[in-house]
Amino acid sequence: MAPVLTARAFPRHPGVSGWVAMLSPRVPAQALDGRQTADVVVIGAGFAGLAAARRMFQLDPSLRILMLEAGQVGEGPAGRNSGFIIDLPHEVSADSLGSDQADHARRDIFNNRTALALVQDMAEEQGWGTEIFNxxxxxxxxxxxxxxxxxxxxxxxxxxxxxxxxxxxSAETAALTGSSAFSAALYTPGTALIQxxxxxxxxxxxxQARRLRLHEQSPVRRITRQGAGWQVETAQGQVATGRVVLAVNGHAQSFGLLPGRLMHVFTYASLTRPFDPRRLGGARDWAATPALPMGTTLRRIAGADGDRLLVRSRYSYNPGLTVGEGALRRAGQLHDRKLASRFPALAGVGMDHRWGGAMALTWNSVPVVEEVEPGLWLAAGCNGxxxxxxxxxxxxxxxxxxGVLSALGRDYAAAPPPKRIPPEPFATIGGKVALxxxxxxxGDE
Ligand SMILES: Cc1cc2nc3c(=O)[nH]c(=O)nc-3n(C[C@H](O)[C@H](O)[C@H](O)COP(=O)(O)OP(=O)(O)OC[C@H]3O[C@@H](n4cnc5c(N)ncnc54)[C@H](O)[C@@H]3O)c2cc1C
Structure with missing residues (x-):
């Protein structure tokens, strides 16, 4: 029988992202309608889908690539995060660095910088300002x-x-942040910040300027083997294609892929109303991740109508890939407390926007790029x-x-497969307890 992958669930993003709200409205690309053909269909316009399309155009500019995004471009997790493209390993052990760990860290840095180089290259080519990529x-x-x-x-x-x-x-950190609530900071120059x-x-x-055919509001419902290639279906249209890149991160599970291999975690952010920059000293544009991995991320954003502060904190384990209003509300209350304790000078400013977003982790923190069927490639496991x-x-x-195997690809090929997570309800109980x-x-970091 021909392999068929049917989507059982579609993304639902909690809250309106402040990043989208700060931009002018945009007219989405037309939804897929009718029958089309393509050399490659990329499903998902997040970091993975966009990078896949960019890399394929670099390798073969004549390729006919068609991209299908369930929602609107920029409204999914890739458009609603804190905007750090980090070159160094994000989580370091507090132990001294053994030689195995050093090799591992160097491999991570190579992989991260390969990703960053692709983005930097696009930023330079397109002449993006620091308001997009900094x-x-x-x-x-x-x-x-x-x-x-x-x-x-x-x-x-x-x-x-x-x-x-x-x-x-601490004095230098106070000069940076305009607040005496911090004891120290560590600056590393290699990260890029994006809006x-x-x-x-x-x-x-x-x-799209390179002839990508983008269709938004086009959730893919079914992917069916058709001869040597694939047919990709949405509610209104079908595309016959040779190859598919399924870049939907945790929604691989919605297509029945990687069963028992992905852990679904949401994290949350709030963005203040604009405030008069004179209310808070320090630099007007800076961004800080927490010293301890599960702490609070902060980012100050200077704007024409005043400055804003972004607070990102709280993780929740959501194997069903959805969260309710209550989770967003509780995260928001926590953000308010974090803001008040760190920036008393901003008392009364209040939050304008609150939102959350999905991430997919593997138990052994490995990424997943695999050919699940001939010509059908899966990219999943962002690991936060x-x-x-x-x-x-x-x-x-x-x-x-x-069919290209680069140094990055070789490193991926050498990685172990994603470990199986325990069966339910142990996975959820364990996930919640661990978080x-x-x-x-x-603590208060
Ligand atoms: C508040 C917050 C802060 C974060 N901060 C950072 C940070 O600073 N730095 C960092 O590195 N990471 C951060 N992250 C994590 C980061 O956003 C994710 O790791 C990243 O978005 C994953 O990229 P992706 O391309 O794999 O998946 P996604 O960005 O989730 O993209 C997948 C796309 O596939 C689409 N899709 C799903 N199903 C279908 C379907 N059936 N048909 C068509 N399209 C479909 C989705 O709509 C989505 O647009 C943060 C996340 C959140 C929520």
Whole structure:
């Protein structure tokens, strides 16, 4: 029998992302209608799908690529994150760096920088301003002794790896943030910051200029083997294609793929109303991830109508790939408390937008790029930092779909398969307990 993949669920993104709200409205590309043909169909306009299309055009500019996105470009997780494209390993162990760990870290850095290079190349080619893509580096920020210790350990590991960095004292951190609520910070220059929704829109526009045929509001319902190729179906249309890149991250599960291999975690953000920059000293544009991995991300954004602060915090385990209003509300209340304790000078400013978004993790933190059927490539498993990881996934998926094996692809090929997670209800119980414990360990960081 011909293989058929049927989607059992479609993405639903909680809340309206502040990044989209800050942009002018955009007319979405037409939904797929009628019968079409393509050399490759890319499903999903997130980091992975966009990177796959970009890489395939680099390898073969004559390729007829058609992209199908369930919602509107920039409204999915790739357009609603905190906007850090991080070049260094995100989570470091607080132990000293053994030689195995050093090799692992160097491989991660190579993969991350390969992803970043693809994006940087597009930014330069398209002449994007820093309001879309800003290679300005990032801070990791601490609130107390635990965070300080972690930053010092991380700095020592970066020294061992030969990576540039600078530790900031509490006074320097106060000068940066305009607040005395932080004890230290660590600056690393290699991260790029994006306005995520503007970035995703700009990528899609750049690819359309290269003849990408983009269809938005076109959730794929079924993928069916047709002769040597595939037929991809939406409610109103069908595309006959030689190859498919399924770049839907956790929604691989909705197509019945990677059963028992993906853990679905949502995280949440709130964005303040614009405030008069004179209310808060410090720099007007900076971004900081927490010293401890499960802590709070902060980002100050200067705008024509005033500055805003983004607060990202809280994780929830959601195997059904949806979250309710209650989860968004509780995360919002936490964000309000985080803002008040860190920036008392902003009392009364309040939040304008609150939202959440889905991420897919594998238990052993490996990415998944595999040919699930001949000519059908899957890119999934962003492992929480998809701006880099999913971009790399997309590059490898695009290359492999065209039969190319690069150094990045070889590294992927050498990675172990994703480990099976425990059966339900143990996976959910374990997932919730693990997240709760890690958040508790992060304390007020
Ligand atoms: C609040 C928040 C902050 C974050 N901050 C960061 C950060 O600073 N840095 C970082 O690296 N990561 C961050 N992340 C994680 C990051 O956003 C994800 O890892 C990343 O978006 C994953 O990229 P992706 O391309 O694999 O998947 P996605 O971005 O989820 O893209 C998949 C696309 O597939 C589409 N799709 C799904 N099913 C179908 C279907 N049936 N038919 C058609 N289309 C379909 C979806 O609509 C979606 O647009 C954050 C996430 C959130 C929610």
């Amino acid at each position: 290679p300005c580096g990032r801070y990791s920020i601490a609130r107390g002794a635990k965070g300080d210790h972690h930053l010092q350990e991380y700095a020592a590991q970066l020294t061992a790896l030969g990576e540039a960095h600078r530790l900031l004292s 995520p929704a503007a970035f995703v829109r700009a990528c899609a526009d750049a690819l 930092v998809g701006a880099t990881n999913a971009t790399a996934n997309g590059i490898v998926a695009g290359e492999r779909a065209l 709760g414990w890690k958040e508790w360990r992060a």
